[in-house]
Amino acid sequence: SIDISKLRDLTGHITLDFGYKNTGSTKSAITFLDGEKGILKYRGYPIEELAEKSTFLEVAYLLIYGDLPKSEQLENFQAQITKHTLIHEDMKKFLDGYPSKSHPMAQLASLVCSLSTFYPESLDANSSTETMNREMIKLLAKFPTIVSFIYKKSLGHPLIYPKNKYDYVSNYLNMTFGQRTEEIEIDPVVVKAMNTLLILHADHEQNCSASTVRMVGSSDCNIYASVSAGIAALWGPLHGGANQAVIEMLERIKEDGGDTEKWINKAKDKNDPFRMMGFGHRVYKNFDPRAKIIKKACDDILEKLGINDPVLEIAKKLEEAALSDPYFVERKLYPNVDFYSGIIYRALGFPTDMFTVLFALGRLPGWIAQWKEMHENKEPIGRPRQIYVGHTNRTFVEAENR
Numbered sequence: 016s017i018d019i020s021k022l023r024d025l026t027g028h029i030t031l032d033f034g035y036k037n038t039g040s041t042k043s044a045i046t047f048l049d050g051e052k053g054i055l056k057y058r059g060y061p062i063e064e065l066a067e068k069s070t071f072l073e074v075a076y077l078l079i080y081g082d083l084p085k086s087e088q089l090e091n092f093q094a095q096i097t098k099h100t101l102i103h104e105d106m107k108k109f110l111d112g113y114p115s116k117s118h119p120m121a122q123l124a125s126l127v128c129s130l131s132t133f134y135p136e137s138l139d140a141n142s143s144t145e146t147m148n149r150e151m152i153k154l155l156a157k158f159p160t161i162v163s164f165i166y167k168k169s170l171g172h173p174l175i176y177p178k179n180k181y182d183y184v185s186n187y188l189n190m191t192f193g194q195r196t197e198e199i200e201i202d203p204v205v206v207k208a209m210n211t212l213l214i215l216h217a218d219h220e221q222n223c224s225a226s227t228v229r230m231v232g233s234s235d236c237n238i239y240a241s242v243s244a245g246i247a248a249l250w251g252p253l254h255g256g257a258n259q260a261v262i263e264m265l266e267r268i269k270e271d272g273g274d275t276e277k278w279i280n281k282a283k284d285k286n287d288p289f290r291m292m293g294f295g296h297r298v299y300k301n302f303d304p305r306a307k308i309i310k311k312a313c314d315d316i317l318e319k320l321g322i323n324d325p326v327l328e329i330a331k332k333l334e335e336a337a338l339s340d341p342y343f344v345e346r347k348l349y350p351n352v353d354f355y356s357g358i359i360y361r362a363l364g365f366p367t368d369m370f371t372v373l374f375a376l377g378r379l380p381g382w383i384a385q386w387k388e389m390h391e392n393k394e395p396i397g398r399p400r401q402i403y404v405g406h407t408n409r410t411f412v413e414a415e416n417r
């Protein structure tokens with residue numbers, strides 16, 4: 016590969032690649048992805064193995080620091096995080112100000128950006144590694160608190176503060192589903208399911224949101240604002256917002272009588288803007304390995320929780336039909352990570368508009384790792400070029416004469 020950023024004499028020569036389909040923006044040692052073979056590895060470890068054997072916090076450490084932690088490193092990591100789980104009480108004033116039915120992703124992006132106002136030490140791009148690390152820890156620690164506060168506010172319920180006795184995922188579940196009046200029992204099946212889902216979402220190399228985090232961070236912008244920009248990028252239905260869009264689509268198909276063939280045809284119709292949500296991927300031209308794990312987890316969890324969700328049957332029928340349909344086969348459109356995840360979130364008790372927020376919770380360590388790597392590599396500011404196609408020369412005419 017040629018590193019064209021090093022070639023200084025290309026004046027007038029610009030590679031035009033809409034959507035960066037074939038443009039590498041960086042060198043990275045975090046996540047390996049082979050879209051043709053359907054392989055995904057974090058720092059060299061296959062996603063299948065991590066999803067089965069690891070915890071989300073361990074994977075966060077792996078992504079951010081490069082290796083799986085030894086027991087004492089993990090304990091220390093957990094202890095540092097536990098110290099920072101509370102958010103400043105004034106942050107709650109922002110939360111109070113949002114309309115109660117506003118989308119949680121809008122609240123999340125704003126609240127995460129607002130963290131930078133409380134931690135001015137994060138604003139100096141030349142601060143010590145120790146300071147930078149502390150800001151990363153704070154962000155990891157406060158994120159689940161913010162996410163669960165957003166949820167509680169949407170219900171009008173009192174906020175549940177973090178408790179030091181819990182691990183990362185259990186603490187999040189307690190803040191989300193717990194009550195002030197009594198302790199709830201945290202189901203280990205749910206904890207395992209959440210760990211699996213969060214691990215599967217933890218990083219995915221230079222996707223839209225990670226590239227946004229790196230791009231914003233490349234101007235030496237602080238980590239809170241950079242991640243807030245990543246949250247905004249994730250929100251769109253072509254990226255993380257697809258998990259919400261999938262459930263909404265499956266519900267529509269159910270209400271429409273469950274005629275999957277009709278909806279497959281709708282997705283194939285080029286005069287219809289409808290797309291089969293949760294299908295297709297920019298890089299995977301084979302089964303998304305995360306979707307395979309999620310599909311199995313979905314079956315297991317629904318069975319363990321004794322839930323029978325009719326949309327799961329519709330999802331399976333759609334998948335089956337698509338896998339043998341020439342339109343989907345020729346374009347290599349397979350279910351992606353978002354296709355089954357929403358069904359699990361729903362079974363766990365999350366409302367639909369929280370799904371993309373859960374994706375963000377999982378993706379956070381990836382964004383942090385990408386931001387850190389970009390800084391450590393001292394990458395130049397991101398600044399793509401363009402091909403100008405506008406007017407060339409126009410003469411100014413006063414408003415009254417136009």
Ligand code: ACO
Pocket residue numbers: 034252253254255257282283289290291292293294295296297298346348351352353
């Ligand atoms: N339903 C119907 N047709 C589709 C779909 C779909 N879900 N996805 C792609 N296609 C078709 C396109 O119409 C196009 O057909 P054409 O060659 O006849 O014009 C062809 O497949 C290639 O699609 P592109 O849009 O060029 O592929 P691109 O890489 O730009 O887009 C994307 C990838 C955005 C994921 C797309 O597949 C899509 O919109 N999927 C639905 C939304 C979704 O599930 N997003 C989540 C992605 S995973 C994630 O971000 C976490």
